[in-house]
């Protein structure tokens with residue numbers, strides 16, 4: 001799966017193992033500020049099949065991963081766009097591509113995609129709705145042990161049904 005964005009000219013494609021150092025570097029620019037969970041390069045390499053990247057002029061402009069929790073429940077995580085490219089629609093395009101990837105995983109069925117985020121309006125504009133994060137199965141908290149905010153998580157859970165209903169984009 002690869003798709004050229006009509007607005008930005010970036011190519012959204014599955015990540016390759018050799019992209020891992022660039023993905024690590026991009027995520028680190030936000031994890032050092034507490035905006036994303038830190039991820040070691042080895043972890044990114046081990047789970048590279050979960051990642052999509054946005055490539056621009058041969059380098060990684062953005063990345064995002066889709067973690068499969070079974071029962072057609074997937075999480076969007078490690079979503080990051082280079083700061084100098086923010087606000088151009090790349091993040092939205094990447095989320096839509098991740099939703100397509102999640103839909104492929106259902107094999108034509110129905111499912112849900114969630115995210116834990118500080119960027120609630122960004123996800124709401126894409127059709128996600130806010131939910132109580134504690135409605136998700138306990139296994140989704142497995143990665144939180146490395147989070148400095150593990151005992152006082154202040155992120156908001158958002159979720160969307162897949163396939164995404166054919167609705168107009170929401171104004172928030």
Ligand SMILES: CC(C)(COP(=O)(O)OP(=O)(O)OC[C@H]1O[C@@H](n2cnc3c(N)ncnc32)[C@H](O)[C@@H]1OP(=O)(O)O)[C@@H](O)C(=O)NCCC(=O)NCCS
Pocket residue numbers: 007030035036076077078079080081082085086087088089090091092093115116117118119121122123125
């Ligand atoms: C959150 C993030 C992924 C968004 O990526 P992005 O490429 O800037 O996203 P978009 O451009 O699609 O949308 C961002 C904003 O620009 C606006 N926008 C969208 N397309 C636009 C365009 N063509 N021109 C100008 N603005 C645009 C959107 O309305 C949106 O507004 P919002 O900030 O109020 O939500 C990015 O800012 C990021 O990496 N943040 C740090 C890490 C993080 O918080 N990740 C999310 C963890 S779940």
